[in-house]
Amino acid sequence: MYAIIGTWKMCYDGLTAGHALLAAGGTAADAVEKAITMVEDNPAYSSVGYGGLPARDGHVLLDAGWMDGETLRYGGIMAAENIRNPIRAARLLCGRETNCLLAGRGAEQFAVSAGLPLRDMRTESAMARWRETAQTFRPGDPLTAYRGHDTVCVLALDGAGRLIAGTSTSGLFMKEPGRVGDSPVVGSGFYCDGRYGAAAATGLGEDVMRGCLSYEVVSLMRRGATPQEACEEALRGLSSRKLALGEDAGSISLIALSPAGAFGAATTLDVFPFAAGSPEDVRLLAARQGDGRMDIRPATAEELEGEP
Amino acid sequence: MYAIIGTWKMCYDGLTAGHALLAAGGTAADAVEKAITMVEDNPAYSSVGYGGLPARDGHVLLDAGWMDGETLRYGGIMAAENIRNPIRAARLLCGRETNCLLAGRGAEQFAVSAGLPLRDMRTESAMARWRETAQTFRPGDPLTAYRGHDTVCVLALDGAGRLIAGTSTSGLFMKEPGRVGDSPVVGSGFYCDGRYGAAAATGLGEDVMRGCLSYEVVSLMRRGATPQEACEEALRGLSSRKLALGEDAGSISLIALSPAGAFGAATTLDVFPFAAGSPEDVRLLAARQGDGRMDIRPATAEELEGEP
Numbered sequence: 001m002y003a004i005i006g007t008w009k010m011c012y013d014g015l016t017a018g019h020a021l022l023a024a025g026g027t028a029a030d031a032v033e034k035a036i037t038m039v040e041d042n043p044a045y046s047s048v049g050y051g052g053l054p055a056r057d058g059h060v061l062l063d064a065g066w067m068d069g070e071t072l073r074y075g076g077i078m079a080a081e082n083i084r085n086p087i088r089a090a091r092l093l094c095g096r097e098t099n100c101l102l103a104g105r106g107a108e109q110f111a112v113s114a115g116l117p118l119r120d121m122r123t124e125s126a127m128a129r130w131r132e133t134a135q136t137f138r139p140g141d142p143l144t145a146y147r148g149h150d151t152v153c154v155l156a157l158d159g160a161g162r163l164i165a166g167t168s169t170s171g172l173f174m175k176e177p178g179r180v181g182d183s184p185v186v187g188s189g190f191y192c193d194g195r196y197g198a199a200a201a202t203g204l205g206e207d208v209m210r211g212c213l214s215y216e217v218v219s220l221m222r223r224g225a226t227p228q229e230a231c232e233e234a235l236r237g238l239s240s241r242k243l244a245l246g247e248d249a250g251s252i253s254l255i256a257l258s259p260a261g262a263f264g265a266a267t268t269l270d271v272f273p274f275a276a277g278s279p280e281d282v283r284l285l286a287a288r289q290g291d292g293r294m295d296i297r298p299a300t301a302e303e304l305e306g307e308p
Numbered sequence: 309m310y311a312i313i314g315t316w317k318m319c320y321d322g323l324t325a326g327h328a329l330l331a332a333g334g335t336a337a338d339a340v341e342k343a344i345t346m347v348e349d350n351p352a353y354s355s356v357g358y359g360g361l362p363a364r365d366g367h368v369l370l371d372a373g374w375m376d377g378e379t380l381r382y383g384g385i386m387a388a389e390n391i392r393n394p395i396r397a398a399r400l401l402c403g404r405e406t407n408c409l410l411a412g413r414g415a416e417q418f419a420v421s422a423g424l425p426l427r428d429m430r431t432e433s434a435m436a437r438w439r440e441t442a443q444t445f446r447p448g449d450p451l452t453a454y455r456g457h458d459t460v461c462v463l464a465l466d467g468a469g470r471l472i473a474g475t476s477t478s479g480l481f482m483k484e485p486g487r488v489g490d491s492p493v494v495g496s497g498f499y500c501d502g503r504y505g506a507a508a509a510t511g512l513g514e515d516v517m518r519g520c521l522s523y524e525v526v527s528l529m530r531r532g533a534t535p536q537e538a539c540e541e542a543l544r545g546l547s548s549r550k551l552a553l554g555e556d557a558g559s560i561s562l563i564a565l566s567p568a569g570a571f572g573a574a575t576t577l578d579v580f581p582f583a584a585g586s587p588e589d590v591r592l593l594a595a596r597q598g599d600g601r602m603d604i605r606p607a608t609a610e611e612l613e614g615e616p
Contacts, residue, residue: 072519072549072553073518079411079412079414096514098450098451098480098483098514099451099483099487099514101487102486102488103386103387103411103412103487104411104412104413106387106485107486109485109486110486142405175406175407176407178411178413178414178415178418179409179410180386180409185495186493186517186520187493187495187496187520187523191520206404206406206407206408206409209408209409209494209495210382210494215495215520215523219524219527241380245380
């Protein structure tokens with residue numbers, strides 16, 4: 001058995017490449033790295049890696065996380081610049097016992113010392129959009145999650161039964177310098193326990209962290225929930241608390257994968273597209289608000305239209 | 309009812325001051341801030357705030373976190389320099405909807421814009437110790453948690469029933485530049501849900517994050533565990549996984565506080581001193597390895613000897 005699941009339409013090509021690695025007997029770690037680096041390298045995706053939209057000072061700040069379900073070890077970089085493939089830095093940091101989570105210049109120095117390629121992550125297109133927005137942006141203006149894409153999260157299970165979780169993002173457009181979202185934060189942006197399952201989150205990181213949602217999903221799977229039940233219950237828990245506080249449900253989507261290769265997805269959005277691969281094929285699916293529970297079916301052309 | 313609990317002997321004076329605020333009808337938030345700022349301001353404590361031991365490049369990098377159990381909001385700063393009272397920055401960031409977690413220079417810029425005082429956090433004593441250690445330190449040398457002190461964590465409940473969690477540390481001595489531990493990470497270093505309880509962790513942050521321990525403690529309290537049961541079970545869970553992986557149990561200590569004012573503590577160490585205050589008094593206690601469960605009793609003079 002092997003399986004792979006990733007967030008948003010934008011992960012489809014990478015997921016297909018990761019799926020091919022798994023089909024050829026490759027490891028979950030190589031499949032996750034392959035899938036995410038393809039999204040990072042593609043300048044069309046303005047919420048991840050090269051071409052990501054900058055913070056309000058015009059710098060592109062990268063967050064990424066990695067966790068290995070066999071060792072319960074993780075790695076992460078936060079608010080880091082110039083690292084061509086943040087996910088590769090996070091993967092390498094996962095091999096350490098201390099100094100696994102590095103912020104800012106420290107993360108960049110680590111990438112250099114590890115021989116990872118650097119790159120100016122600012123594209124003309126992203127900087128043009130920043131210049132335009134910066135003309136009218138005021139410090140108190142609200143920040144919102146992207147529409148139709150955001151953090152790329154990939155979970156994979158390989159033939160040897162190893163589970164891996166990875167995440168990568170350039171974070172909210174016009175965020176404050178140094179702002180860190182949920183993506184590099186263990187338990188919020190991702191969590192992976194080889195015994196019980198893996199989970200990851202995309203959307204407004206500040207809200208995801210209030211509920212430690214990825215850990216909560218895996219914790220529910222540990223107590224017997226299916227990945228689908230766990231995603232729905234974890235999201236329902238936080239959403240109901242937010243509603244009780246007079247807030248709206250916000251913009252949060254979750255994915256999960258079990259050690260048996262079963263997957264789940266849930267969202268507070270009208271529709272959340274994602275891709276999932278099993279030994280049969282890789283498919284573009286969508287989670288939608290159903291009647292009391294999530295409706296998971298193939299994404300329609302209409303639902304994918306206009307999305308990067 | 310009101311209650312306050314904090315990690316290590318070093319929190320005792322601050323906890324006594326926070327306790328006095330609560331006794332006079334003050335808020336849990338003011339009690340936590342008071343208790344932690346007193347530890348931050350004291351140069352005798354080499355693992356927190358002013359006088360904290362530096363990273364291997366000689367810079368003192370500060371981590372702090374704050375969570376409000378009523379709103380489920382939090383704030384945090386990571387790998388930040390020159391902020392005299394990191395806990396005050398974390399508290400202010402908790403009032404925001406986005407940009408709640410700031411790393412490095414961004415955190416410092418926020419402190420300046422918020423009017424918080426800056427300070428060169430390096431003391432002669434800390435820098436002398438750094439110079440001596442740096443002479444022989446090699447990049448691969450293992451880093452270890454402090455002995456007898458570490459992150460200051462304070463949990464408080466006020467007469468209005470509000471629960472607050474706060475943490476502050478300068479992190480591991482000789483850490484890599486940019487290294488972030490568990491203390492500013494929601495769910496790992498701290499978690500606080502007004503309905504179910506608050507928890508915080510001290511010790512080797514890299515290990516604490518593998519188990520999302522503070523969230524796990526509160527999650528167990530949500531399912532009916534007492535704070536003491538929750539601390540023990542959460543720690544046992546991670547320790548048994550570490551042992552199964554061929555590792556030792558590591559250096560981790562936990563504290564918890566329920567919305568009714570009951571507290572708990574657990575440790576992988578031989579002895580973990582902490583302070584706890586109820587309407588009656590403030591006492592220096594210690595958690596020790598007991599016969600299958602933790603032994604919680606007043607700390608003896610011998611157990612406190614030599615500790616900062």
